[in-house]
Amino acid sequence: MNPATRWLSTLMALFGRNWITMIGTGVTTVCAVLIIAFLVPGLMAMSSTPYVGIFAFLILPGFFVLGLSIIPVGVYWDHRKKVAARRRAEGEAVSHYPTLNFNNPVVRGAAGLVFFLTVVNVFIISSVSYRAVVHMDSPEFCGEVCHTVMQPEFTSYVDSPHSRVKCVECHIGPGAPWFVRSKLSGAGQVLAVAFNTYSHPIPTPVENLRPSQDTCEECHWPQKFTGDRVRVITNYSEDETNSALQTVLLMHIGGGASRGAGIHSWHIDPRKETTYIATDEQRQKIAWVQVKEADGTVTEYKAADSELTPEQIAAAEKRRMDCLDCHNRPTHIFRSxxxxxxxxxxxxxxxxxxxxxxxxxxxxxxxxxxxxxxxxxxxxxxxxxxxxxxxxxxxxxxxxxxxxxxxxxxxxxxxxxxxxDITWGTYPNNLGHEEFPGCYRCHDDSHSSANGEVIRQDCTICHAVLAWQEENPEVLQKLAAQ
Ligand code: HEC
Ligand code: HEC
Ligand code: HEC
Ligand code: HEC
Ligand code: HEC
Missing domain, CATH: 1.10.10 (Arc Repressor Mutant, subunit A)
Structure with a gap:
């Protein structure tokens, strides 16, 4: 036998036995060639639609594995047919399992080929699974595949301080359990989109959002914050010349974990635990607040207009305050x-x-x-x-x-x-008190404790107002002059 015919008979022996194996081989080969082409760096970047990724890294590999798995099905089916035929001709003594004779060059060639192709297949499957995970974690995948549903969040994201942070870094965070959870809930969301059963708008606060310790604090660790930060807010008036008015705030951000004045010092001190009960879905009406300090002191504050009875308070669902109770719009910032x-x-x-x-x-x-x-x-x-x-x-x-x-x-x-169904003001922003209740949900001077203390609204505890709606504020001129 010359080498060419030997290879041909090896290939035929492996893949040409019957139509099932041939279809399997055909599908696998075509998918493999296409997948390898898509794995070439740069090729994906040439297309701007996220659907190419779904095709290359989810649909093609699906068919690839399907093709691979029907090859042995065909081989087995073919083998059973042949054994049955031989048994009819030669009697029941014919054994069920084939004898592999490695002295036969066709068998040797086939074994070598199977080994080689298995290595190639393992390579293809592992590279493509890796790429599939990377692709599904990309903001383009999250934001653009279900275009209509995610358009508001993707649009606001692209234009935000976090536009280089991936969606999954806030929405899923690190670790395998959350990865699996997210993929399961993702499958549910795909069905909701397919059957158009999702809510418009997507309701907030997002249920089961991962606690901010595992997401935000991966990058903004509480110990890092200190001191004050100057904020200059420019508003244009509604007069003929659109006069520019400036408000200058010295925000007392303060440090986490260290005692001292400031917003973060007080609110993200790990030794304090603030829990609250909201009486509406969007957590805009806060009826009850409790602060537990490290030394065991517990202070409860009740809103003046709250009619909650002690039994209702005991039974109500309570939320522990974290970054997201103030920074609920760190990225999806919709403006008035x-x-x-x-x-x-x-x-x-x-x-x-x-x-x-x-x-x-x-x-x-x-x-x-x-x-x-x-x-x-x-x-x-x-x-x-x-x-x-x-x-x-x-x-x-x-x-x-x-x-x-x-x-x-x-x-x-x-x-x-x-x-x-998203229009101006659909999603409240809790940072501040100008357009939404924000901090004033609690800091309204009317949430009071049993001994008459209130959650304070003093203008100076959170910031110093260095200028308020002034044209060319003096404080800025002074700063600029120095
Ligand atoms: C910096 C962190 C961060 C990043 C990055 C981020 N999100 Fe969000 N996202 C949030 C937070 C926090 C909320 C919760 C808002 C709430 O519960 O009130 C949220 C809410 C949402 C919601 C619910 C609707 C809404 O507007 O509140 C959707 C949908 C969403 N994000 C999708 C995305 C997509 C898609 C991306 C990437 C393109 C993304 N997010 C990137 C932090 C982030
Ligand atoms: C992967 C890292 C990363 C994660 C996770 C992350 N951030 Fe950020 N955040 C950044 C970066 C980078 C900036 C921009 C810093 C800058 O502009 O100076 C930023 C900026 C901010 C700012 C300041 C925005 C401004 O206007 O100056 C706030 C507030 C903030 N992040 C809150 C959050 C919250 C809340 C979360 C969790 C939901 C979060 N971040 C998650 C990296 C991250
Ligand atoms: C009680 C409300 C509140 C809580 C809770 C809170 N923050 Fe803030 N944070 C603020 C305010 C207010 C500012 C100042 C905003 C400004 O300057 O306009 C701020 C500022 C920031 C900034 C910008 C800081 C800078 O120096 O520029 C980051 C980043 C930030 N917060 C992240 C976080 C993270 C992460 C958490 C949770 C560990 C958190 N915050 C918890 C209210 C809060
Ligand atoms: C869920 C209720 C709640 C919300 C919402 C809330 N706070 Fe507080 N905050 C408290 C309580 C309770 C105290 C302790 C009582 C006090 O000092 O008045 C407190 C204390 C503070 C203090 C410390 C005052 C001091 O003693 O120096 C600062 C600063 C502060 N909050 C800033 C903010 C800012 C900024 C926001 C909005 C972004 C905010 N808080 C939103 C409940 C809340
Ligand atoms: C519990 C904390 C807190 C208290 C109390 C508080 N503020 Fe604020 N204030 C904030 C935060 C947070 C912002 C938003 C900063 C930002 O836009 O990031 C803000 C923003 C402002 C702004 C700018 C509004 C704009 O144009 O965006 C003004 C003006 C202001 N505060 C005045 C006051 C006055 C006057 C008082 C006293 C009645 C007061 N604040 C009490 C936390 C507080």
Whole structure:
């Protein structure tokens, strides 16, 4: 036998026995070639849709394994048929198991080939499983596959301080048990999306979100915080010149784990445990707060308007306060029209010399019909307003007007998602007290303890207000001069 015919008969002996094995071999080979092609670095990066990843790392490997597993099924089926035929011809003495004669070059070749292909298959399966895990952990996978559902969170994420932190680092965190849990709940979510049974909007607070000790504190460890931080907030007024007013706060952030004044010092001191009872789903109405100190002192504060009886308090579900009770929007930050415009104007994306643009913008953003063509509505309103009141401006500041229209539409798109029933203010932000109750859910001077102490609202415990809505605040000029 020359080598070529020997290889051919080896291949035929292994894979050409019957149609089942041949289909299995065909499917496996095609998938293997495609998978190897996708494993080549850089090839995936050329495509911008997350579905390519699903195809390359989930669907193809599925068929690859299916093909692989039907090859032995075919071999076994074929073998049984042949044994049965030989038994009919030669009698029951024919043994069931084949005799492998390694003196036969075809058997030797087949054994070598099987060994070689097994190594290749193990390589393909392990690389592809690794890539599948990496791919499913990527923000593109989490944020873009179920596009409509995750669009609000993905959009806010991309534009946030955490846009280089992966979704899974906050939503799953390290460790195998949470990985498995997340994949199980992920499978449920895929079904919910497929059958459109998910809620619009996705309800918050997120049930079973991993405690922040295991996620946030992986990067922001409590001992790291210290001292004060200056915050400068710029608001544009709703007057003709959109005057810029600045508020300067000296935030007393303070350190974790060390005693001393400050927000974190008090609230994330591991020696203190603050628990509370909320009477609404979004945890906006806090009826009861308890603080347990290291020395065993327990103080209970009750809201003045709370009608909870001691039995109800004992039976109610209590939550232990952690980072997320204040930082519930570290990444998915949705802004109000006024805040979003302040930001756009500060960043120079809207020309502040356009008269009344702040007032007009806020009105237009609140009033457009989100289900309709938002951009056209904004364009018509803005042009109509300037046409009526500042006609020459449509020509002299043509470009500014156009940019403003585009930015207003973009602001709307970043914050309002009609398909998920998300509009201005759907998700409260608990950091602060200006637009949502936030800190004042407790710090309202009316949650009081049995001996008359209250959770204080003193303006100086959290920050010093160095300037409040001032034009060119003196304190900033002083700082700049130094
Ligand atoms: C820095 C941490 C962090 C990152 C990164 C992050 N999230 Fe979140 N996410 C949160 C927190 C905290 C909440 C909880 C909000 C609550 O319970 O009120 C949340 C809530 C959500 C919700 C519920 C709806 C909502 O807006 O509250 C969805 C959906 C979500 N995240 C998806 C994602 C996706 C998709 C990504 C990646 C593209 C991502 N998250 C990245 C911290 C994060
Ligand atoms: C993988 C690391 C990582 C994780 C996990 C993480 N963060 Fe961050 N966080 C960062 C980085 C990086 C920054 C940006 C620092 C900067 O801009 O100076 C940041 C910034 C912040 C800021 C300041 C934002 C600002 O406007 O200055 C807050 C608040 C914050 N994170 C809270 C959280 C909370 C709450 C969680 C948990 C839900 C969390 N982070 C999880 C890395 C992380
Ligand atoms: C009682 C509410 C509260 C709790 C609880 C809380 N924080 Fe904060 N945190 C704040 C406030 C308020 C600020 C200041 C925000 C500002 O400057 O605008 C802040 C600031 C930060 C910053 C920015 C710090 C800087 O120096 O720039 C990070 C990061 C942060 N917090 C992370 C965390 C983490 C992680 C936890 C949980 C271990 C946590 N916070 C718990 C209220 C809280
Ligand atoms: C669930 C209730 C609750 C919420 C919400 C809450 N706190 Fe507190 N906080 C308390 C209690 C109780 C105390 C202790 C009583 C006191 O000092 O008035 C306290 C004390 C403090 C102190 C220490 C005051 C001192 O003695 O120096 C600071 C600072 C503080 N909180 C900041 C904040 C900030 C900032 C927020 C919002 C981002 C916030 N807290 C939200 C319950 C809460
Ligand atoms: C329990 C803590 C706490 C108390 C008490 C408190 N504040 Fe604040 N305040 C905050 C936090 C947190 C922010 C938000 C900072 C940020 O935007 O990150 C804030 C923001 C502000 C702002 C800026 C609002 C804006 O434009 O965003 C002003 C002004 C302000 N506080 C004034 C006051 C005054 C006046 C009092 C007394 C009646 C007071 N605060 C009491 C925690 C507190």
């Amino acid at each position: 029209p006024a805040r979003a415009l302040d930001e756009a104007m500060t960043k120079g994306r809207i020309d502040v010399s356009l008269p009344y643009i702040k007032k007009l913008g806020v009105e237009v953003l609140k009033e457009v019909d989100a289900a309709g063509d938002v951009r056209t509505q904004i364009e018509q309103r803005v042009r109509a307003y300037y046409g009526e009141n500042y006609n020459e401006l449509l020509e002299s500041k043509r470009e500014s007007v156009e940019t403003a229209i585009a930015e207003l539409a973009a602001v709307h798109k970043r914050n309002v998602f009609p398909k998920m």
